[in-house]
Amino acid sequence: MSASTPALTPRQVTRRRRADAVRRSWASFRSHRSGLFGLALLTFFLLVALLAPLLADGEGLEVTKATGGVLESPGSGGYVLGTDENGRSIVTLLIWGSRISLFVGLLATVISMVIGTLVGLMSGFFEGWPARILYRVTEWFLVIPFIPLAIVLATVLGRSLINIVIVIGITGWASTAMLIRSQTLSIKERPYVERARVLGAGRWHQMSRHVLPNVMPMVFANTTLTVALAILAETTLSFLGLGDPTRVSWGSMLEDAFDVGAMTTGAWWYIVPPGVCVVLVVLAFTLVGQALEEIFNPRLRGR
Amino acid sequence: MTDLAAQGADAAHTPATVGRRRSYGRYVLGKVLGSAGSLAFVLVLGFFLFRVLPGDPARTLGRGRFRTEAQLEEFRATYGLDQPLPQQFLTYLKNTFSGDLGVSLRYRVPVSDLILDRLWPTLLLVGIATLLATVIGVYLGVISAWNRGKATDKVTTGTTLTLYSMPEWWLGLLLIAAFAVGMGPLPGIFPTGGLHSVDAEPGTIGYVGDTALHLVLPVLTLVLVYLADFSLIMRSSLLDEIGEDYLTTARAKGLRDVVVRRRHAVRNALLPTTTLIALSIGFVVSGAITVETVFSIPGLGLLATEALTIPDYWVLQGTFLVTSAGVILANLLANLVYGLLDPRVRS
Amino acid sequence: MSAVPETALSERTEPLLDLRDVTVTYRTSEGPLPAVRGVNLTVAPGQVVGLAGESGCGKSTLVSTVLRLQPSGAKVEGEVLVLGQDVQTVGWGALRALRWAEASIVFQGALHSLNPVQRIGAQIAEPITVHEPDLGDAAVQRRVEELLEQVGLPGARKRAYPHQLSGGQRQRVMIAMALACRPQLIVADEPTTALDVMVQAQILDLLRDLVRDLGVGLLIISHDLSVLADVCDRVLVMYAGRVVESGTAAQAFTDPLHPYTAALSGAFPRIGDPAARYAPAGLAGDPPDPRELPPGCSFAPRCPRAVDRCTEAEPPLLEVAPGRPVACIRVGEP
Numbered sequence: 001m002s003a004s005t006p007a008l009t010p011r012q013v014t015r016r017r018r019a020d021a022v023r024r025s026w027a028s029f030r031s032h033r034s035g036l037f038g039l040a041l042l043t044f045f046l047l048v049a050l051l052a053p054l055l056a057d058g059e060g061l062e063v064t065k066a067t068g069g070v071l072e073s074p075g076s077g078g079y080v081l082g083t084d085e086n087g088r089s090i091v092t093l094l095i096w097g098s099r100i101s102l103f104v105g106l107l108a109t110v111i112s113m114v115i116g117t118l119v120g121l122m123s124g125f126f127e128g129w130p131a132r133i134l135y136r137v138t139e140w141f142l143v144i145p146f147i148p149l150a151i152v153l154a155t156v157l158g159r160s161l162i163n164i165v166i167v168i169g170i171t172g173w174a175s176t177a178m179l180i181r182s183q184t185l186s187i188k189e190r191p192y193v194e195r196a197r198v199l200g201a202g203r204w205h206q207m208s209r210h211v212l213p214n215v216m217p218m219v220f221a222n223t224t225l226t227v228a229l230a231i232l233a234e235t236t237l238s239f240l241g242l243g244d245p246t247r248v249s250w251g252s253m254l255e256d257a258f259d260v261g262a263m264t265t266g267a268w269w270y271i272v273p274p275g276v277c278v279v280l281v282v283l284a285f286t287l288v289g290q291a292l293e294e295i296f297n298p299r300l301r302g303r
Numbered sequence: 304m305t306d307l308a309a310q311g312a313d314a315a316h317t318p319a320t321v322g323r324r325r326s327y328g329r330y331v332l333g334k335v336l337g338s339a340g341s342l343a344f345v346l347v348l349g350f351f352l353f354r355v356l357p358g359d360p361a362r363t364l365g366r367g368r369f370r371t372e373a374q375l376e377e378f379r380a381t382y383g384l385d386q387p388l389p390q391q392f393l394t395y396l397k398n399t400f401s402g403d404l405g406v407s408l409r410y411r412v413p414v415s416d417l418i419l420d421r422l423w424p425t426l427l428l429v430g431i432a433t434l435l436a437t438v439i440g441v442y443l444g445v446i447s448a449w450n451r452g453k454a455t456d457k458v459t460t461g462t463t464l465t466l467y468s469m470p471e472w473w474l475g476l477l478l479i480a481a482f483a484v485g486m487g488p489l490p491g492i493f494p495t496g497g498l499h500s501v502d503a504e505p506g507t508i509g510y511v512g513d514t515a516l517h518l519v520l521p522v523l524t525l526v527l528v529y530l531a532d533f534s535l536i537m538r539s540s541l542l543d544e545i546g547e548d549y550l551t552t553a554r555a556k557g558l559r560d561v562v563v564r565r566r567h568a569v570r571n572a573l574l575p576t577t578t579l580i581a582l583s584i585g586f587v588v589s590g591a592i593t594v595e596t597v598f599s600i601p602g603l604g605l606l607a608t609e610a611l612t613i614p615d616y617w618v619l620q621g622t623f624l625v626t627s628a629g630v631i632l633a634n635l636l637a638n639l640v641y642g643l644l645d646p647r648v649r650s
Numbered sequence: 651m652s653a654v655p656e657t658a659l660s661e662r663t664e665p666l667l668d669l670r671d672v673t674v675t676y677r678t679s680e681g682p683l684p685a686v687r688g689v690n691l692t693v694a695p696g697q698v699v700g701l702a703g704e705s706g707c708g709k710s711t712l713v714s715t716v717l718r719l720q721p722s723g724a725k726v727e728g729e730v731l732v733l734g735q736d737v738q739t740v741g742w743g744a745l746r747a748l749r750w751a752e753a754s755i756v757f758q759g760a761l762h763s764l765n766p767v768q769r770i771g772a773q774i775a776e777p778i779t780v781h782e783p784d785l786g787d788a789a790v791q792r793r794v795e796e797l798l799e800q801v802g803l804p805g806a807r808k809r810a811y812p813h814q815l816s817g818g819q820r821q822r823v824m825i826a827m828a829l830a831c832r833p834q835l836i837v838a839d840e841p842t843t844a845l846d847v848m849v850q851a852q853i854l855d856l857l858r859d860l861v862r863d864l865g866v867g868l869l870i871i872s873h874d875l876s877v878l879a880d881v882c883d884r885v886l887v888m889y890a891g892r893v894v895e896s897g898t899a900a901q902a903f904t905d906p907l908h909p910y911t912a913a914l915s916g917a918f919p920r921i922g923d924p925a926a927r928y929a930p931a932g933l934a935g936d937p938p939d940p941r942e943l944p945p946g947c948s949f950a951p952r953c954p955r956a957v958d959r960c961t962e963a964e965p966p967l968l969e970v971a972p973g974r975p976v977a978c979i980r981v982g983e984p
Contacts, residue, residue: 139337140344142582145630147589148623151607152352155614228468235470236593240608254473258597263480264495271480275473282468548762552827555717555757556777557749567765574767646767646811 018213025217028295035291041284045277049098060092061248071260071267082269084253085260093248094273100249101281104165105231111169112176112230113223119173120180121215125188125207135181141174150233154242161244168233176222180215187214217296224289228282235278250274330642338635345627350395353620355388399624405617409610414621417606422625424498425602428518429584429591432525436587437580440530444537444576445569451542459534466531472593475524479597482520493520496599521598525590529583536579541572574645581637585630592626664734665692666835666867667716667753672728674711674720683940685711687891688728693835693867698858700878700899701871702914703888706937709871710758712888713839716869717749732835751781753835754828758843758871760820764812771808774798774827781831797826801856818849825856829864836860837869842877854881875914879903887911890938890948893967894977907976909955947978955980 008016029035048055063086072083081090123134150167157163187193193210201209237243238251239258253274257263262270361379379385382405383394398404404414447459466474485491494500494517503513544550545568553563592604599605603622610618642648674686686708693699703709714720715730718737730738732753737745754777757763765773774794778785785793795805801822812820821841828836838857842850858881861868872878878885878899885902887895887910895908906912913933935952938944944951946961953960959979967977 136337136340137344140341143341143585143631143634144345144348144627145585145588147592148607148626149348151592151611152619152623155611155616155619156352156357232468232470236472239470239472240593240596241611254470254476258476263476264484266480266484268480271473271476275470275477278470278473279465279468283465286464286468548757548759549765551719552755552757552763553765553776555719555749555755557746557751557780558776559746567768571765571767644767647813 025295029291032291032294034287038284038287038291041280042288045098045102045281045284048095049102052095052099056089056092056095058096060089061096063088071262071265071270073267074269081273082267084256084270090253090269090273093253094250094277097248097250097253097274098277098281100161100244100247101231101234101251101278104161104168104234104249105227105281105285107165108168108172108230108234109223109227111165112173112226113219115170116173116176116222117180117215117219120177121184121207121211123177124181124184125203125211134177138174138177138181141171142178144171146171146233147236150237151240151242154237159242159245161247164234164237164243167237167242168230172226172230172233176219176226179222180219183215183218184211187211217292221289221292221296224285224292228285228289231278231282231285250278327642330648331639334635334638334642338631341631342628345624345631346396346399349399349620349624350392352623353616354384354391354395404621404624407610407618408615409613409618414617417618418603418621418625421601421603421606423602424600425588425591425595425604428521428525428595428600428602429587431518432522432529432591433580433584433587435522436526436529436533439526440533441537441573441576443530443534445541445564445572447534448538448541448545448572449564451545460538463531463534466527467535469528470593471524471528471590472597474528475521475594475597478520478524493517496597498600517600521594521600524594524597525587528590529587532583532586533576533580536583537572537576540575540579541568543575544568544572547571574641577637577641577644581634581641584633584637588626588630665694665731666733667691667693667837667869668729668731668734669712669715670729670731672712672715672726672730674708674715675725675727676721677723677725678941681941684943685724685891685940686715689888689891689893691869691886691893693869695834695867696861696865697884698861698868698870698882700882700885701869701888702873702875702878702885702902702911704873704914704937707888708891708940709873709888710839713755713837713869713871716753716837717755718745719755747781750777750833751831752833753837754831754833756821756824756828756836756838756841758840760817760824761812763824764820766812769809769811770815770823771798774808774823774830777827777830793830797829798823800829800860801826802852817845818852821845821849821853822856825853825860829860832864833866835867835869837871839871840873841870842872842874850877857881875903875911879915887914890943891940892948892977893975894949895975897974901974907970907974907981908949908978909953909980910949913954 029039052058067087070083070085070087072087074080074082076082081094083089084093119134119138123131123138125131150171153167153171154164157167188211193206196206196210234243234249235251235254238249239255241255243249243252243255245252251274254271257267257270257274260267260270262268361375361382361384376385383391386394402415404418406412407414407417410417443459443463447456447463450456479495480486481489483491483493483495496517498514498517499510500513500517503510547568550563550567553567554560558566591602592607594600595602595604596608603626606618607622609615610622669689669691672686672689672691673684676683676685689708689712691699691701691712701709701712711720711724714724715726715738716732718730720726726738729736732748735744735748737748740748764770771791771794774797775790778790778793791808794808798805798807803819803822803826807815807819812823815823825838825841828838841857842853845853854877857868857870860866870878870882875885875887879902880899882899884896885899886893887902887908889910895902895906895911897905897907902911903915906915910933933952938948938951944961946963947953947956947965950956950960957980965977965979967975969975970981
């Protein structure tokens with residue numbers, strides 16, 4: 001602004017402005033107590049998932065190499081949280097299960113966000129019948145109940161890790177698309193985009209330089225919330241037996257626990273810990289997502 | 304003054320009521336067409352999922368069932384899978400509209416009969432749970448929004464967020480362990496599953512009571528998880544209203560705070576909540592499917608999850624079509640009610 | 651003169667609204683924010699008083715104290731007397747009884763100040779049923795129709811929703827609503843902002859007629875001095891939370907003593923005034939941040955007449971001529 005500032009290229013200005021925005025966002029995130037709690041929780045689970053091979057021997061997952069007794073209660077035989085019906089340590093299962101749950105949740109979210117953001121941007125930015133059709137399709141997807149659709153898809157596609165990712169990804173994009181669409185619609189009408197339009201900016205330029213950067217923060221916040229839902233979905237589908245049968249996830253642990261009737265035999269250590277892990281991770285993503293939403297959407301401030 | 308009065312009178316020449324009725328008609332038409340579109344979409348999706356996506360449906364559908372090529376051919380012929388896709392689609396449409404959803408591979412009875420048989424438990428479960436979750440959730444949302452930032456709000460929001468983060472069937476498992484099996488010295492007071500006791504006599508008062516007793520835990524499960532959802536929705540729509548100027552006007556008029564809250568803020572916040580809750584009905588139905596599985600309630604959900612293991616494709620297709628259609632219709636109903644409640648959509 | 655009974659005399663002289671040294675401070679996370687600083691103001695029956703100033707000068711905060719509608723984080727000092735009662739200290743019951751029945755407000759922005767999903771008739775009837783619970787339903791409805799007709803709308807419009815009305819019509823509804831309980835004092839907060847010029851004039855005419863016919867006291871807030879000059883008996887000009895000048899409407903508009911008033915009156919060109927046309931006066935800069943007021947006169951940094959002395963001490967509001975208090979040390983200087 002002032003004469004003393006060395007001349008910057010527009011790109012440098014932009015980059016500097018974005019860096020500032022990130023710094024400001026982080027500053028207001030830090031003052032957000034529930035968001036910080038969520039972030040701490042999240043970091044913990046991410047570390048556990050990443051460091052799983054160091055925390056627990058992967059051989060502990062193999063039924064044939066299990067050393068414990070059947071459904072040993074916590075504490076006995078040196079198993080902190082007891083064992084499952086095959087004599088495997090629950091703690092080992094939990095640690096390795098976190099990998100699958102987080103992996104599926106994150107990857108499925110990536111798919112959802114890519115589809116949702118693209119559809120939302122296009123149906124919001126463009127006019128005419130293609131945009132209207134995109135909007136309609138989004139609306140249709142929005143009302144279809146998730147579990148029946150996911151069950152059908154998972155059955156038809158077959159049970160594998162990547163298929164469950166695809167199933168969750170392509171059933172969960174509609175609400176994101178709706179959100180991005182409404183954001184796009186409002187940004188499109190802002191004076192600076194109109195100015196760019198009047199100055200002859202092409203659609204691609206308007207979209208990539210003006211609309212997208214402004215929608216991104218909301219996409220980011222929404223992503224975090226979507227991960228929470230995707231992890232819940234993974235757990236539920238695995239519980240219904242639609243997950244990859246060769247891998248342990250929190251959902252598949254609960255499926256096994258249900259199949260052996262753990263809740264009627266009083267084997268609470270087989271049911272409670274995986275569920276608590278799910279609740280904590282989902283809660284963590286939700287808290288972080290809500291905090292981000294408040295930071296990026298000033299209308300929600302002070303809640 | 305005279306010209307002012309004339310100007311005002313001019314505005315009154317269009318009878319507002321007629322215009323409103325016409326515009327509500329247009330709103331209804333729009334919503335009905337939208338829902339019809341959704342239904343058509345579900346139909347097409349059903350066809351796509353079961354006949355196109357599997358590649359060779361006969362092979363996928365009869366996975367592990369057919370040993371010889373002849374059996375496969377016979378299967379294809381029976382279900383018209385040997386015909387070209389457009390022809391298949393027409394047959395599919397004709398059959399679906401005439402209520403022919405195929406025959407269950409497991410039970411060997413028409414899928415439509417199975418579904419009719421299993422529809423009521425699900426309707427009962429979803430209906431009661433949605434109603435209770437809405438009432439309690441909205442109430443909690445009001446309490447927590449009105450006390451935002453205070454201890455009440457923090458406790459309510461914390462609890463609801465935790466409940467919101469739970470897979471509903473997991474909560475169901477915990478409730479079974481605690482209240483049906485019994486925990487420590489606590490004896491189990493509720494049945495662990497099913498909809499009736501074996502010895503219950505249909506048509507008696509005892510039968511109704513018995514069913515109610517069986518429904519307590521599954522309904523509680525769904526209510527706890529979805530009241531959390533609805534209370535968060537209501538909280539945020541009420542917070543949207545709380546800053547609004549018309550509430551200051553109401554307070555300036557000399558109204559008590561409770562009246563300002565009830566007559567203005569809450570009533571207005573309920574409007575957006577209606578549509579959002581309507582959109583959540585799909586989630587409640589999804590939740591009911593897993594909860595039925597956990598509590599072995601013979602509804603559509605259990606039918607679908609049992610069909611998974613076979614896999615009983617026509618049952619899966621039927622439950623998919625019926626639950627989707629049900630959710631779309633419930634949604635339409637909620638939107639029509641919303642149109643009646645909010646004068647703004649009518650113009 | 652002696653024939654006039656004493657009570658009647660005292661009734662006539664007691665102001666409807668009497669603000670005595672009112673100070674409003676907001677508690678914020680970045681420290682206290684003084685929005686209003688020591689304002690004195692009275693409105694007598696049948697009198698129209700105007701309050702002018704840029705947005706953010708504390709006008710709206712001052713209005714909110716009249717019916718104790720200020721946000722909970724605001725601390726109000728001084729006395730806010732409405733018909734002799736200090737609204738800031740009376741009990742809640744008495745306050746509710748006083749609200750709207752004795753004094754009412756025509757809020758800024760009629761679109762947002764009306765409940766969007768209630769019929770306007772119901773909204774006008776609401777205070778009547780609160781304050782006159784014995785009145786029958788039919789009588790209330792009749793009053794609603796009368797009120798609408800009084801502001802130039804047909805009674806049948808009571809069935810309309812706010813979004814079905816034009817901006818001017820909504821403002822009329824707000825005025826009808828303010829009249830609902832026949833209050834003695836009406837406060838109009840920016841009643842003509844966001845209306846086009848023709849409608850603005852109609853609304854101002856309406857307000858003036860009501861004061862003449864009903865004998866109420868009216869306090870009008872506006873950022874537009876020309877609006878006030880048209881309808882007011884007296885005008886007060888506020889800057890940075892303080893009153894910097896007051897006088898009759900004509901004096902303030904055509905013979906401003908404070909440089910800020912001069913800038914305000916110059917900000918709205920008068921038709922047919924060649925001087926205004928060729929030298930459009932404006933005011934550079936923005937009002938100061940109330941948390942960091944400049945030393946001395948708050949207006950000094952923007953003042954075309956400022957000298958070094960101006961930054962030494964806040965100039966007191968001194969009566970430089972009868973009925974003309976001004977807070978400027980350079981009044982009368984060349």
